[in-house]
Amino acid sequence: MNRIIKIVLLDILKNKIVVSYALILALLSWGSFMLEDNTAKGLLTILNVILFTVPLVSILFSTIYIYNSSEFIELLLSQPIKRKKIWISLFAGLSIAMFLAFFLGAGIPLLLNAPGMAGLMMLLSGSLISIVFVSLAFLSCILTRDKAKGIGLAILFWMYFAILFDALVLFLLFQFAEYPIEEAMVGITASSPIDLARIQILLHLDQSAMMGYTGAIFKDFFGTAIGLLVSFVLLVLWIAVPFLISIRKFDRKDL
Amino acid sequence: MKFHICLSFLLFFNCLWSQKIEVGSDKSVKTIKKAIELAKSGDTIIVNKGVYREGNIIIDKRIILQGKDLPVLDGQQKYEVVSIKADSVIFSGFKVINSGYASLNDPCGIKIYDRIGVVVKDNFLENNFFGIYVQKGSNCIVKNNTIKAYQKEEQRIGNGIHCWKSDSMQIVGNRISGHRDGIYFEFVSNSVIWRNVSKANIRYGLHFMFSNDDAYIGNVFKNNGAGVAVMFTRNVKMFNNYFEENWGDAAYGLLLKEISDSYIVGNKFIRNTSGIYMEGTSRVKLERNIFKDNGWGMKVQASCMENVISSNNFLSNTFDISTNGSLVLNHFNNNYWDKYEGYDLNRDGIGDVPFHPLSLFAVITENNPSAMLLFRSFMITLLDKSEKILPSITPDNFVDESPEMKSLVL
Amino acid sequence: MITLKNINKKFGRLQVLQDVNLEFKAGECIALIGPNGCGKTTLIKSILGMVLPDSGDILLHDESVLKKFEYRNTIGYMPQIGRYPDNMTISQIIEMIKQIRNSKKELDEDLIKAFKLDKMSDKQMRTLSGGTTQKVSATLAFLFNPDVLILDEPTAGLDPLAAEILKEKIIKEKNKGKLILITSHLLSELDEMITQIIFMQDGKVHFHKTIKDLLESTGETKISKSIATILKEKQHEQNN
Numbered sequence: 001m002n003r004i005i006k007i008v009l010l011d012i013l014k015n016k017i018v019v020s021y022a023l024i025l026a027l028l029s030w031g032s033f034m035l036e037d038n039t040a041k042g043l044l045t046i047l048n049v050i051l052f053t054v055p056l057v058s059i060l061f062s063t064i065y066i067y068n069s070s071e072f073i074e075l076l077l078s079q080p081i082k083r084k085k086i087w088i089s090l091f092a093g094l095s096i097a098m099f100l101a102f103f104l105g106a107g108i109p110l111l112l113n114a115p116g117m118a119g120l121m122m123l124l125s126g127s128l129i130s131i132v133f134v135s136l137a138f139l140s141c142i143l144t145r146d147k148a149k150g151i152g153l154a155i156l157f158w159m160y161f162a163i164l165f166d167a168l169v170l171f172l173l174f175q176f177a178e179y180p181i182e183e184a185m186v187g188i189t190a191s192s193p194i195d196l197a198r199i200q201i202l203l204h205l206d207q208s209a210m211m212g213y214t215g216a217i218f219k220d221f222f223g224t225a226i227g228l229l230v231s232f233v234l235l236v237l238w239i240a241v242p243f244l245i246s247i248r249k250f251d252r253k254d255l
Numbered sequence: 256m257k258f259h260i261c262l263s264f265l266l267f268f269n270c271l272w273s274q275k276i277e278v279g280s281d282k283s284v285k286t287i288k289k290a291i292e293l294a295k296s297g298d299t300i301i302v303n304k305g306v307y308r309e310g311n312i313i314i315d316k317r318i319i320l321q322g323k324d325l326p327v328l329d330g331q332q333k334y335e336v337v338s339i340k341a342d343s344v345i346f347s348g349f350k351v352i353n354s355g356y357a358s359l360n361d362p363c364g365i366k367i368y369d370r371i372g373v374v375v376k377d378n379f380l381e382n383n384f385f386g387i388y389v390q391k392g393s394n395c396i397v398k399n400n401t402i403k404a405y406q407k408e409e410q411r412i413g414n415g416i417h418c419w420k421s422d423s424m425q426i427v428g429n430r431i432s433g434h435r436d437g438i439y440f441e442f443v444s445n446s447v448i449w450r451n452v453s454k455a456n457i458r459y460g461l462h463f464m465f466s467n468d469d470a471y472i473g474n475v476f477k478n479n480g481a482g483v484a485v486m487f488t489r490n491v492k493m494f495n496n497y498f499e500e501n502w503g504d505a506a507y508g509l510l511l512k513e514i515s516d517s518y519i520v521g522n523k524f525i526r527n528t529s530g531i532y533m534e535g536t537s538r539v540k541l542e543r544n545i546f547k548d549n550g551w552g553m554k555v556q557a558s559c560m561e562n563v564i565s566s567n568n569f570l571s572n573t574f575d576i577s578t579n580g581s582l583v584l585n586h587f588n589n590n591y592w593d594k595y596e597g598y599d600l601n602r603d604g605i606g607d608v609p610f611h612p613l614s615l616f617a618v619i620t621e622n623n624p625s626a627m628l629l630f631r632s633f634m635i636t637l638l639d640k641s642e643k644i645l646p647s648i649t650p651d652n653f654v655d656e657s658p659e660m661k662s663l664v665l
Numbered sequence: 666m667i668t669l670k671n672i673n674k675k676f677g678r679l680q681v682l683q684d685v686n687l688e689f690k691a692g693e694c695i696a697l698i699g700p701n702g703c704g705k706t707t708l709i710k711s712i713l714g715m716v717l718p719d720s721g722d723i724l725l726h727d728e729s730v731l732k733k734f735e736y737r738n739t740i741g742y743m744p745q746i747g748r749y750p751d752n753m754t755i756s757q758i759i760e761m762i763k764q765i766r767n768s769k770k771e772l773d774e775d776l777i778k779a780f781k782l783d784k785m786s787d788k789q790m791r792t793l794s795g796g797t798t799q800k801v802s803a804t805l806a807f808l809f810n811p812d813v814l815i816l817d818e819p820t821a822g823l824d825p826l827a828a829e830i831l832k833e834k835i836i837k838e839k840n841k842g843k844l845i846l847i848t849s850h851l852l853s854e855l856d857e858m859i860t861q862i863i864f865m866q867d868g869k870v871h872f873h874k875t876i877k878d879l880l881e882s883t884g885e886t887k888i889s890k891s892i893a894t895i896l897k898e899k900q901h902e903q904n905n
Contacts, residue, residue: 209574254710
């Protein structure tokens with residue numbers, strides 16, 4: 001297993017796109033911390049990066065990389081290696097690479113400039129979001145054989161979670177403004193990994209507004225230790241479920 | 256000069272005739288009640304260390320009652336502990352605990368009935384229903400007392416310092432925590448509340464109603480259930496107070512309701528759910544305050560008018576301002592907003608583009624609080640930015656025409 | 666050595682393999698022939714586990730290989746069109762496969778020398794011509810001295826010289842007692858190497874004969890001719 005992960009990882013780390021992704025993240029993070037006089041604003045910039053750029057780069061790069069690895073996968077398949085192992089190694093390699101890029105690019109400036117809970121939560125959420133979208137990339141790759149379709153699907157996934165989902169929630173909120181839908185809203189929010197991460201970060205970033213929020217959803221659910229735990233378990237599920245579906249399909253795929 | 260001579264003569268005369276009575280288990284007078292019975296007007300009673308369970312102690316003579324090494328007066332949760340029913344009584348240095356609670360007559364740790372010039376200072380009050388209660392007092396001083404309560408239910412707990420229908424009061428340097436309202440003023444005028452610390456009270460740190468011509472200065476109100484409420488009052492001066500960490504859906508650093516002709520100057524509002532909430536407020540000047548790390552810096556309801564908000568710093572609040580209406584009759588000028596992104600070409604320190612402190616999302620959450628779930632999502636950021644460029648929902652006269660480029664030194 | 670029992674495979678509605686039963690023994694060199702799309706490659710990929718049959722069983726040394734992977738240690742595979750990660754060099758590819766196999770057996774590097782791959786080992790895969798890529802594929806197939814060699818169109822794209830080298834190598838390995846499975850269109854090339862022939866059509870095994878039987882039954886001396894005879898007969902039958 002480790003041998004293949006190493007091969008994949010080395011190959012990805014040599015990739016110019018990953019290197020420039022890390023560099024751009026670093027530039028953005030350092031820039032926003034240096035230019036703004038309060039760290040809160042710097043944190044906001046990184047928050048937007050986590051909610052927008054990290055998912056996009058993670059899912060697009062991973063999808064393209066997996067399609068481009070089809071030869072490599074085929075080559076490995078004729079070797080005495082378990083199918084699952086090939087897929088898992090690829091996943092591990094990509095996840096580690098995306099995590100490293102995020103950590104080196106955004107994580108280090110975060111830890112140095114905002115060593116509080118908000119910074120830590122961002123680091124954790126950003127890492128998990130990276131991996132969630134790697135996992136979704138595996139799903140979109142396995143769902144269609146065609147590279148163009150697969151990349152399209154990946155972009156759709158991203159669009160849905162980064163933009164459309166929130167528009168949908170906003171729409172629901174206004175449609176049902178008269179009804180007590182807050183708890184249902186919490187449930188709905190939990191079905192988007194980006195929103196889960198965002199709310200956990202928000203609880204630390206906009207503590208005053210959040211902790212005093214009406215309806216007490218935040219305080220009583222997301223704000224508690226259990227809420228935190230549930231949020232992270234859900235994020236881990238967002239990693240596990242798409243990947244497990246993809247690995248099941250890969251195990252039965254004809255190549 | 257004449258006055259001084261007269262005064263010193265009086266003092267001398269007083270000393271000559273006043274008597275000192277000591278109370279203690281090893282003294283000839285064992286109980287405080289007995290000592291009061293023995294005392295004449297102008298006498299000093301010194302109470303030594305010990306626990307005194309004497310039910311309701313009534314001070315009905317003009318005397319000085321002084322505790323030595325913090326003697327304990329225990330009301331055994333049945334009685335009002337100390338009732339002051341004479342003018343110019345000085346009561347100091349006691350630990351007053353366990354008053355009765357919740358009967359019709361509001362039993363207190365220390366209660367002043369309809370008197371002038373009473374001084375209550377340097378006492379330690381614990382677990383009383385009401386702490387210090389001034390009823391129809393005037394020229395009384397409540398100073399340097401520490402007042403604590405531990406009950407959790409609102410019904411079983413009264414206010415820390417409660418003043419009703421009083422005048423010319425001085426509430427100075429007290430530390431109050433765990434009561435319903437830390438300091439309560441109703442129909443109190445010409446009074447000052449100075450340098451008190453009111454923390455972790457169940458409802459308000461300071462509750463202030465129908466009390467005109469008062470000032471509160473340099474107090475700290477922190478972590479109270481609902482912050483501070485100032486209501487139905489004219490001509491209040493609020494200077495240099497700290498309003499901190501008042502969190503909750505109905506918690507405000509400072510709640511202003513039906514206030515007019517007042518000054519709010521040099522205060523710090525830090526980490527509150529809402530720094531200031533104002534309703535029906537008019538002709539109030541807000542100057543040189545700091546709003547920092549609040550959920551909402553100010554919530555200005557549409558019923559407010561002719562208020563002037565100038566030279567304040569708004570720093571890293573989630574929302575600087577929000578409102579529930581579209582009509583704006585208040586004036587904003589020369590504030591520093593850290594969300595301001597304009598420029599200053601003529602370098603006079605004032606931004607060349609006006610600042611609209613009301614964000615679209617603040618309006619949305621005002622109408623639909625659940626929308627807070629979506630805060631800082633990409634969608635919302637996008638909507639907010641477009642609204643800033645082309646205001647359509649937010650009232651366009653909600654504006655600071657002369658925003659400061661740099662934060663003001665306050 | 667390898668037994669295929671009742672193999673069926675469908676791609677969508679298309680039946681690619683239909684009740685295929687075959688047996689291969691060590692020391693044989695078998696040619697798998699048939700028109701395009703008759704299921705040759707699918708059959709090979711089934712043995713390699715890249716295509717999973719819908720039903721039936723594949724045995725190697727009397728043990729099922731379905732859903733296993735260790736058995737691929739004893740197989741060397743040369744694909745029809747070898748596809749390799751673009752930015753790896755020849756030596757990196759060879760090195761990587763060595764790492765993955767982690768084999769302690771003696772390596773067979775004859776072909777590296779014969780194809781002169783060692784002289785261009787720093788070239789990236791994407792810069793190579795189709796023929797050179799095939800040489801790399803062939804090298805990898807033979808590298809670990811496997812008991813079974815599966816070669817999918819081995820000589821296609823190779824220049825005559827290289828094709829000759831490969832043929833010699835195949836014969837050499839056959840003589841060592843290995844099982845060799847070849848698919849090819851070029852019947853003329855097979856003459857000298859093969860001992861048996863399998864003809865497939867529309868996913869079915871049309872016949873499986875030794876060369877001797879085939880030549881005798883048709884009375885020809887060349888494999889290509891005898892196949893042609895059979896096909897003509899068959900067409901004749903169908904027309905009637």
